[in-house]
Amino acid sequence: DGGITQSPKYLFRKEGQNVTLSCEQNLNHDAMYWYRQDPGQGLRLIYYSQIVNDFQKGDIAEGYSVSREKKESFPLTVTSAQKNPTAFYLCASRGTGLPNYGYTFGSGTRLTVV
Amino acid sequence: RKEVEQDPGPFNVPEGATVAFNCTYSNSASQSFFWYRQDCRKEPKLLMSVYSSGNEDGRFTAQLNRASQYISLLIRDSKLSDSATYLCVVNPNTGNQFYFGTGTSLTVIP
Numbered sequence: 001d002g003g004i005t006q007s008p009k010y011l012f013r014k015e016g017q018n019v020t021l022s023c024e025q026n027l028n029h030d031a032m033y034w035y036r037q038d039p040g041q042g043l044r045l046i047y048y049s050q051i052v053n054d055f056q057k058g059d060i061a062e063g064y065s066v067s068r069e070k071k072e073s074f075p076l077t078v079t080s081a082q083k084n085p086t087a088f089y090l091c092a093s094r095g096t097g098l099p100n101y102g103y104t105f106g107s108g109t110r111l112t113v114v
Numbered sequence: 115r116k117e118v119e120q121d122p123g124p125f126n127v128p129e130g131a132t133v134a135f136n137c138t139y140s141n142s143a144s145q146s147f148f149w150y151r152q153d154c155r156k157e158p159k160l161l162m163s164v165y166s167s168g169n170e171d172g173r174f175t176a177q178l179n180r181a182s183q184y185i186s187l188l189i190r191d192s193k194l195s196d197s198a199t200y201l202c203v204v205n206p207n208t209g210n211q212f213y214f215g216t217g218t219s220l221t222v223i224p
């Protein structure tokens with residue numbers, strides 16, 4: 001079955017440490033996204049990519065970095081510069097071309113700073 | 115002004131009730147609209163797209179009012195399993211990013 005896979009499900013980070021969240025999709029979608037969700041808040045866009053080797057900052061990109069070397073993969077690195085990284089991170093993908101084509105989300109990664 | 119605004123609720127309704135949620139959007143050029151459902155500590159899942167003429171999927175009906183720039187979701191004959199947060203999502207047609215409302219919490223009570 002086609003889908004989008006995030007790993008790990010839970011991640012614990014020490015202060016000052018960089019961590020990388022994995023996102024892989026086999027839906028042949030061109031566009032991929034990273035969102036952050038805090039308790040009681042909506043989704044906020046971190047980065048997105050519409051094509052391989054290209055990506056754009058979202059609303060809250062500071063302290064994060066991404067790469068898009070393959071169509072299937074869009075990993076997110078949470079750097080030590082992100083001062084409040086504890087959150088639920090969601091990766092999504094979308095086929096482009098049809099405006100009524102919605103997002104497909106991965107099951108998320110819960111990141112906690114310890 | 116936020117791109118998308120929803121009443122956060124919570125809505126607490128008895129089983130079998132009909133409940134409606136509204137969502138307003140700021141960009142009149144927005145092209146596509148969706149309702150997503152998010153269960154506690156899970157990812158959002160697409161419930162239904164919203165079409166200009168309105169559309170229905172079983173107990174769920176979605177409507178779009180372009181003149182007033184809002185979309186609505188009507189749930190009839192509520193089930194316990196409908197308890198979740200419902201997210202309004204809008205494609206403002208200004209790029210490839212969609213905008214999410216903060217969600218409306220629904221609890222269906224036995």
